[in-house]
Amino acid sequence: MMEYQPQQLVARIKRSSKYYGQTEPGKWFDVEVVGRDRAYPLRGNNNNYRFGDVAFGVRLDDGTVVELR
Numbered sequence: 001m002m003e004y005q006p007q008q009l010v011a012r013i014k015r016s017s018k019y020y021g022q023t024e025p026g027k028w029f030d031v032e033v034v035g036r037d038r039a040y041p042l043r044g045n046n047n048n049y050r051f052g053d054v055a056f057g058v059r060l061d062d063g064t065v066v067e068l069r
Contacts, residue, residue: 009033010065011044011054019053028057028065 011031013020023029023045031044031054040048057065 006061008059010057010059011042011049012057013045013049013054014052017049017053019047019049022047028059030059031056 009031010028012026012028013023015025029045031042031049033041034043034048035041037048040050042049042051042054056068058068059065
């Protein structure tokens, strides 16, 4: 039987975003889809973001991040 391995949705701000610079360049942060604000449905890094402002990844249980494309 396979053991369940939790994964965390993460994001990093795209260089093309006006929010670039709110984190270290290329730094991944945990994110959740909150949906309360349709214009900015993503919550992470103590801010809300649009889908187009970030690149998504999945942080595996060993800490590595696999970018979603």
